[in-house]
Structures are given as structure tokens and as C-alpha cells.
Amino acid sequence: MATRNQEALAAAEKASTYEWGFTSDVEQDFAPKGLSEDTVRYISAKKNEPEWMLDWRLKAFRHWLTLERPDWAKLNIPPIDYQDAYYYAEPKVKPTIGSLDEVDPEILKVYEKLGIPIAEQKVLAGVEGAPKVAVDAVFDSVSVATTFRKELEAAGVIFRSISEAIREFPDLVRPWLGKVVPMRDNYFATLNCAVFSDGTFVYVPKGVRCPMELSTYFRINAENTGQFERTLIIADDGAYVSYLEGCTAPMRDENQLHAAVVELVALDDAEIKYSTVQNWYPGDAEGKGGIYNFVTKRALCQGRNSKVSWTQVETGSAVTWKYPSCVLAGDNSVGEFYSVAVTNNYQQADTGTKMIHLGKNSRSTIVSKGISAGKSNNTYRGLVRVGPTAENVRNFTQCDSLLLSSDCGAHTVPYIEVKNPSAQIEHEATTSKISDDQMFYAMQRGLDSEQAVALIVNGFAKDVLQQLPMEFAVEAQKLLGVSLEGSVG
Amino acid sequence: MLKINNLHATVADKPILKGLTLTLNPGEIHAVMGPNGAGKSTLSYVLGGRPGYEVTDGTATLDGQDLLALAPHERAALGLFLGFQYPVEIPGVSNVQFLREALNAQRKARGEAALSAGDFLRVARTQAGAMGVDMDMLKRPVNVGFSGGEKKRNEMVQMGIIDPKLAILDETDSGLDIDALRVVGDGINRIMRKPDKAVLLITHYQRLLDYVKPDFVHVLADGRIVRSGGAELALELEREGYGALAA
Numbered sequence: 001m002a003t004r005n006q007e008a009l010a011a012a013e014k015a016s017t018y019e020w021g022f023t024s025d026v027e028q029d030f031a032p033k034g035l036s037e038d039t040v041r042y043i044s045a046k047k048n049e050p051e052w053m054l055d056w057r058l059k060a061f062r063h064w065l066t067l068e069r070p071d072w073a074k075l076n077i078p079p080i081d082y083q084d085a086y087y088y089a090e091p092k093v094k095p096t097i098g099s100l101d102e103v104d105p106e107i108l109k110v111y112e113k114l115g116i117p118i119a120e121q122k123v124l125a126g127v128e129g130a131p132k133v134a135v136d137a138v139f140d141s142v143s144v145a146t147t148f149r150k151e152l153e154a155a156g157v158i159f160r161s162i163s164e165a166i167r168e169f170p171d172l173v174r175p176w177l178g179k180v181v182p183m184r185d186n187y188f189a190t191l192n193c194a195v196f197s198d199g200t201f202v203y204v205p206k207g208v209r210c211p212m213e214l215s216t217y218f219r220i221n222a223e224n225t226g227q228f229e230r231t232l233i234i235a236d237d238g239a240y241v242s243y244l245e246g247c248t249a250p251m252r253d254e255n256q257l258h259a260a261v262v263e264l265v266a267l268d269d270a271e272i273k274y275s276t277v278q279n280w281y282p283g284d285a286e287g288k289g290g291i292y293n294f295v296t297k298r299a300l301c302q303g304r305n306s307k308v309s310w311t312q313v314e315t316g317s318a319v320t321w322k323y324p325s326c327v328l329a330g331d332n333s334v335g336e337f338y339s340v341a342v343t344n345n346y347q348q349a350d351t352g353t354k355m356i357h358l359g360k361n362s363r364s365t366i367v368s369k370g371i372s373a374g375k376s377n378n379t380y381r382g383l384v385r386v387g388p389t390a391e392n393v394r395n396f397t398q399c400d401s402l403l404l405s406s407d408c409g410a411h412t413v414p415y416i417e418v419k420n421p422s423a424q425i426e427h428e429a430t431t432s433k434i435s436d437d438q439m440f441y442a443m444q445r446g447l448d449s450e451q452a453v454a455l456i457v458n459g460f461a462k463d464v465l466q467q468l469p470m471e472f473a474v475e476a477q478k479l480l481g482v483s484l485e486g487s488v489g
Numbered sequence: 490m491l492k493i494n495n496l497h498a499t500v501a502d503k504p505i506l507k508g509l510t511l512t513l514n515p516g517e518i519h520a521v522m523g524p525n526g527a528g529k530s531t532l533s534y535v536l537g538g539r540p541g542y543e544v545t546d547g548t549a550t551l552d553g554q555d556l557l558a559l560a561p562h563e564r565a566a567l568g569l570f571l572g573f574q575y576p577v578e579i580p581g582v583s584n585v586q587f588l589r590e591a592l593n594a595q596r597k598a599r600g601e602a603a604l605s606a607g608d609f610l611r612v613a614r615t616q617a618g619a620m621g622v623d624m625d626m627l628k629r630p631v632n633v634g635f636s637g638g639e640k641k642r643n644e645m646v647q648m649g650i651i652d653p654k655l656a657i658l659d660e661t662d663s664g665l666d667i668d669a670l671r672v673v674g675d676g677i678n679r680i681m682r683k684p685d686k687a688v689l690l691i692t693h694y695q696r697l698l699d700y701v702k703p704d705f706v707h708v709l710a711d712g713r714i715v716r717s718g719g720a721e722l723a724l725e726l727e728r729e730g731y732g733a734l735a736a
Binding site: 435436437438440441442443444445446447448449451455456458459460461462463 | 538570581591
């Protein structure tokens with residue numbers, strides 16, 4: 001064991017000399033295969049983490065060993081061999097980039113397939129003079145391009161990889177890490193605490209409106225490398241920040257495990273808008289391969305009048321297990337959840353939200369649009385809970401399902417727990433099929449069947465899509481059409 | 490332009506069209522009238538290519554092309570437009586978005602360049618204005634919350650924007666008050682009364698024909714054309730009723 005550790009430390013030292021990396025065909029530094037305390041120590045060493053962070057990871061790992069995978073979701077998941085995966089991979093070559101011509105053509109090919117506009121590719125690749133969306137690109141596990149840092153810092157906004165933040169801003173990170181999603185929260189969150197590779201840290205100071213949209217692109221590129229992203233965003237009193245997260249992964253045959261944790265903290269009068277487009281590899285038409293996506297996302301609306309808005313477009317992954325939630329602790333706090341989840345072929349999604357009302361006059365809105373095709377299963381699972389001292393709470397939930405085939409499933413599982421009689425809770429739900437009338441009407445006007453489906457589905461999801469920032473909305477609309485290709489015949 | 494020969498079609502194995510033959514030449518407007526259940530709507534759906542309407546015999550060609558071998562969107566790209574008796578609602582999709590995507594899909598299929606957003610809006614504004622429809626309605630979701638009359642006007646706006654070669658209008662007059670009837674009638678004349686276009690008007694009543702004067706009137710009964718004549722035939726039917734034809 002000692003030798004292994006020494007090897008790991010030596011590798012870590014070597015790795016720390018690499019400045020920037022951005023290609024899909026480059027050599028990777030791997031942690032030893034499998035999951036053990038050594039793996040945890042290796043990762044922590046790679047990151048040059050302080051002692052308290054390593055201790056925290058080890059505590060989480062030891063606790064994780066005592067846990068069993070939860071099985072309450074409507075998901076059929078084969079057993080996962082945690083010893084048969086790598087838990088850390090770091091790209092090696094780190095070029096300095098002046099234009100897209102200098103970017104590895106392999107990477108550009110991937111971008112093109114995903115339909116990422118040139119301007120955005122430049123941002124993504126960190127080309128100088130690219131437009132103002134700050135991108136913290138996570139390529140495999142390490143943040144390799146952090147842009148606009150200076151402009152953000154002038155505003156006092158800290159936008160870093162979480163590894164950097166742990167080293168540089170321990171006083172900001174430490175009090176909040178694991179505060180919103182505790183280390184022992186659930187199986188996958190605990191696993192993440194032990195082995196998280198990298199992620200994003202954002203701090204927006206008092207009274208500051210973040211001068212640009214912050215964006216992170218997550219991509220998995222190494223075969224058999226689990227991805228354990230960890231994100232922490234803190235909006236101090238009166239601050240505002242909008243954060244975009246897009247995930248796409250190239251085709252892989254092996255199932256890949258992804259267990260991310262996202263924690264948001266909104267203090268008095270603060271607002272956080274968190275938007276996700278998730279397009280991990282969903283597996284092939286026979287249900288082979290695809291990403292297992294177990295995500296714990298939670299926001300603490302701690303301050304008075306604080307607000308957190310989750311918007312997600314979930315089209316990828318073989319399995320999605322994800323419930324972005326809001327703990328509405330502050331009086332007059334507001335939580336929102338807007339979701340479009342698309343499943344096709346053999347995809348399974350069990351997703352929704354939890355709105356935990358603790359503060360007086362707290363309000364929440366839930367709009368969920370589930371679209372199922374092929375032989376897929378799509379479940380909305382949502383909890384609205386009103387605590388005994390939370391007076392005058394309001395919730396509105398709209399939960400719609402659209403079916404595209406006769407072999408798919410749409411399920412709605414709402415939980416409502418109200419312990420205060422002043423609460424007003426509304427729940428509306430519909431299930432519909434794309435009608436033959438709609439299809440024929442659209443086709444008679446000139447659209448082929450796939451264009452017609454894409455159009456009708458985008459109309460169905462409009463209430464959610466319009467919550468996305470403009471540039472994201474266009475990409476998301478395209479994605480819905482692409483995800484459902486071949487779903488009608 | 491449109492040549493239908495000995496067309497037989499079934500719906501759920503039930504024969505509806507039983508040997509229908511009809512020819513429309515460029516520049517002509519034909520009215521097809523007939524009692525309920527005669528197969529009028531079936532004729533429009535069969536020509537449009539609606540799934541579930543099965544052709545068991547006969548042919549239908551548009552400018553020599555076999556319509557029956559084509560998918561609905563391919564027929565649309567050839568220039569066939571169907572005015573629906575019951576226009577369909579598409580929630581969340583604005584008229585403008587719907588029509589621009591549809592028109593550009595047709596143009597692409599014909600090898601024409603796509604219309605830019607600006608060019609499309611100019612066309613849309615002109616066509617909407619001509620039908621007395623304001624742009625706000627075009628920005629609303631397709632037919633959602635429209636009154637019966639608004640839906641029919643909207644069909645005509647769509648026809649104006651798409652500018653088809655052949656329009657098959659299925660009871661476009663139903664649900665219209667007398668003022669709307671005039672507007673819709675004027676629209677049909679303005680858009681379609683041209684030497685290189687043709688119209689098949691399917692209707693129960695003579696009243697639309699006061700505004701759109703047909704060159705030919707056909708009576709459809711039990712899946713066949715049983716009588717053809719000029720505009721005066723419609724007046725005779727209005728007077729005598731379809732019952733007299735059975736004799």
C-alpha cells in the first residue's frame with residue numbers, strides 16, 4: 001500500500017507541472033483502477049489539498065462503505081462494479097491557444113457534431129477575444145480553461161475550479177461545503193464527497209450583480225472514468241448570478257458512472273439562476289451503453305427574499321436520477337423548478353424536485369414536462385413539504401407528460417406534506433399523446449415527420465425552454481429534435 | 490393539373506370512395522357538393538395523404554406526378570395545400586414559427602433558398618393584412634383559443650403565405666358569419682384565381698359560391714361524382730336539395 005501511495009504522490013507531482021490541456025486524444029494520468037482509501041488519497045494528493053479536505057474525503061468514504069444503493073426510484077439499473085472503474089483522469093498536454101486553428105481537430109470534430117457554434121467553440125477552447133461568456137471547461141476531471149477571471153475579479157466575483165478554491169479560499173469554501181448537501185445525505189452524494197475530481201466554485205459578494213453569465217461545460221472523454229463533479233455557488237446578500245451548465249459526451253460503449261453534487265446558497269435578497277442542458281451519451285437504440293447519471297442538486301435559500309431558479313433540459317444519459325431542490329428557509333424566499341426531460345429508446349429518467357418550505361410566505365413553482373418515446377420510462381417525482389411554522393406558503397405545480405409511442409411509460413409521483421393550514425398548494429397534471437391530427441396538419445404544411453415531432457415537442461416544452469438564457473434555448477430546441485430522431489415512423 | 494381516375498378508398502376497411510374521376514385544369518375552380526357522408530372530406534384527406542385513408546384502386550396525379558406514392562409533406566412541396574374543415578391546435582408553437590418552418594421545408598424540398606426571418610415576416614404581414622388579421626394573432630400559438638371564424642381566416646393566411654399551386658378547401662365556409670364569408674371568399678379569389686393555379690372547393694352550401702364563382706360544379710354521392718355542370722348546378726341544388734338527385 002505504501003508503494004502505491006508513493007507512486008501516486010510521484011504522479012501527482014509530475015502532473016502539477018502541466019499547465020493547460022485540451023484534447024480528446026491525449027495521454028491521461030489515471031488514478032489506480034478501483035475504489036479504496038488509496039484512491040481517495042491519490043485524488044487528494046493530486047489536488048494538493050489541505051489536510052482537512054483529505055480527512056473529510058476519508059470520512060465520507062468510510063461512511064459510504066456502510067451504505068447500500070437506494071432503490072426507491074423507478075429505475076432498473078444493473079449492479080455497478082465500483083472496483084472496475086477509474087476515479088481520476090487528468091489530461092496531460094496543455095497548449096496555449098491563439099485561434100481555433102490551434103485546437104486539436106479531434107476536439108473540433110466533437111464540437112461540430114454537437115452543433116456548437118464557432119463563437120461558442122472559441123469560448124470553449126479559450127481563444128483570445130472570444131465573446132463574453134465565462135467558461136470554466138471541465139474536460140474530464142480537471143478545469144483546463146478558466147476565462148474572464150480578471151473581469152470577474154474586478155467585480156469581486158470568484159469563479160474558480162473547486163480544487164483551486166479549496167486551496168486559495170478555504171475560509172469561503174469550508175463553512176459551506178457539505179452544508180446544503182450533507183456528507184451523509186445519500187449514497188451517491190457520499191461517494192462524490194469521497195472522490196470528487198473537480199468542479200466549480202462561485203462566490204458573488206454582497207450587492208454584486210455578476211457582470212456575465214457563468215458557464216461550465218462538462219464532458220466525459222476517458223473510457224471508464226467516473227465523473228464526480230462538485231459545484232458550490234454562494235450568492236451573498238443582494239447578489240445575483242446566472243449559471244449555465246451544459247453536458248455532452250461523445251459515444252462510449254461502456255456504461256459510465258456520473259455522480260455530481262451541486263450546492264447553492266442564497267443569502268438575504270440574493271438570486272441564483274441555474275440552467276442545465278444535459279446531453280450525456282444515452283446509449284444506443286438497443287439500450288447498450290450510456291451514462292448513469294446520479295445527481296444531487298440542492299439550493300439553500302437561507303436569506304430573506306432569496307430566490308433560486310433551477311431550469312433543466314435533460315435529454316441524455318441511459319439513467320437519470322436527479323432532483324434539483326430548494327430548501328426555502330428564508331422568509332419570503334422563492335424556489336422555482338422548470339424541467340424538460342426527454343427519454344427515447346431504452347432511456348430511464350426519474351427526475352423532479354423537492355420544495356421544502358420552512359420560511360414564512362415562501363413560494364415555489366414547479367413546471368415539469370416529460371416526453372417519452374421508444375421503450376423508455378420517464379418519471380416525475382416531486383415533493384412539496386410545508387413545515388409547521390411556515391405561514392402563508394404557496395406552491396403551484398404543473399406536471400405534463402407527452403407520449404410518443406405506445407411502448408413507453410410516463411409516471412407522475414407527487415408527494416405533498418403540509419403541516420401548516422395556511423398553505424395553498426396547487427397541483428395540475430396532464431398526459432397526452434401527439435395526436436394524428438397534429439402530425440397530419442404539420443406534415444400537410446410541408447414538415448416531414450421528424451420536423452413535425454420536433455415542432456410539436458418544442459411547443460409542449462415552451463414554458464420551460466423560455467426560462468433558459470437565449471443562446472442556450474436555441475441549442476436546447478435543436479437538442480429536443482435530435483434526441484427524438486427515429487422515434488416516429 | 491390534378492387528374493383523379495377511378496379512385497377507390499377505404500377508411501377502417503369501409504369503402505368510402507367508389508370510383509371517383511375528376512380532372513382540374515390550370516386556371517379552373519371546381520366545387521364539389523354533396524350530402525353528409527358522401528365522401529367529401531375523405532376525398533380531401535386521400536389527396537392530402539392522411540394515414541388511415543387507404544387507396545384500394547385508381548390513380549391521382551398532380552402535374553403528372555403520382556400523388557399517391559408520396560408522403561404528405563412531399564405532396565405539400567409539390568404545391569398541394571389542404572384547407573382544413575377543423576384546423577388543428579398546436580400549443581406553444583406560434584403561427585409565425587410554424588409557417589416559416591413549413592414554408593422553408595417546402596422550399597428546401599424544391600431546391601429553393603430558405604426565406605430569411607425578415608423576408609418571411611414581410612410576406613406574412615402582407616398576407617395577414619389582406620385577410621384583416623393582425624400580426625398579434627400570427628404570434629399566437631397555432632389555432633389555440635381561436636374562434637371558428639378566426640381559424641378559417643388563419644387557414645387563408647397560411648394559404649396566402651404558402652402560395653400553393655392547387656388548393657383543396659374542405660368546408661372552408663363552415664362556421665363563418667356573412668362578413669367573414671366575404672373576406673374568405675375574396676381571399677380565395679385573390680390568392681388562387683390565377684391561370685396557373687386550381688382550386689377544389691368542397692362545400693355543403695351555395696353561399697360561398699356567391700363569392701367564389703366556380704367554373705364547374707360536381708355532385709358527390711356515395712363515393713362517386715354523379716353529376717357535373719356549371720355554376721348554375723349549385724343554384725339548382727340549393728333549390729331542389731340533394732334528394733332530387735337520387736331520383
